[in-house]
Amino acid sequence: MRDSVIGKIILTLTSCAFIYYFSWLLLPFIQVEDDWIHSLFLPVEFAFMLPVIFGIFFIGALSLFTYFHVRKYVKIL
Template identity: 40%
Template sequence: MPESNRAVGFILASISVTVFTYYTFWVIILPFVDEDHFVHNYFLPQEYAILLPVYAGVSLICLLSVFIGYVMLKSKKKKA
């Protein structure tokens, strides 16, 4: 079991580092590269750099709110 946890942790850490590097390059470095450079083919337009994290954050807050509400309702039923 500990080996599988270590493998899952390594995979999650690798994905996190990859996404962080991609996003950092996209937001910080890419605006200083010429528009006709081939590197721009690997990235979405700049407006998505703001929209994607905002939508992800709103979705996360909504899901957490629904989960907390569900747990509160379930715990209230147990008391009654």
């Protein structure tokens, strides 16, 4: 696949995830008479736990990446 096609796919998936997450966060503040829309989303507690979990994972992965790539150039102890 060409890079432009892969970029469009990534942009589309990221945009869909952003719209889903944004509407998930706003849903508790909107009075909805039909309850079917609430069945499309997980409980609100997960809306706050998932970014924390992914943030911790990202910071840990970035730290490990930096540690293993920098240790060749810097002698520690």
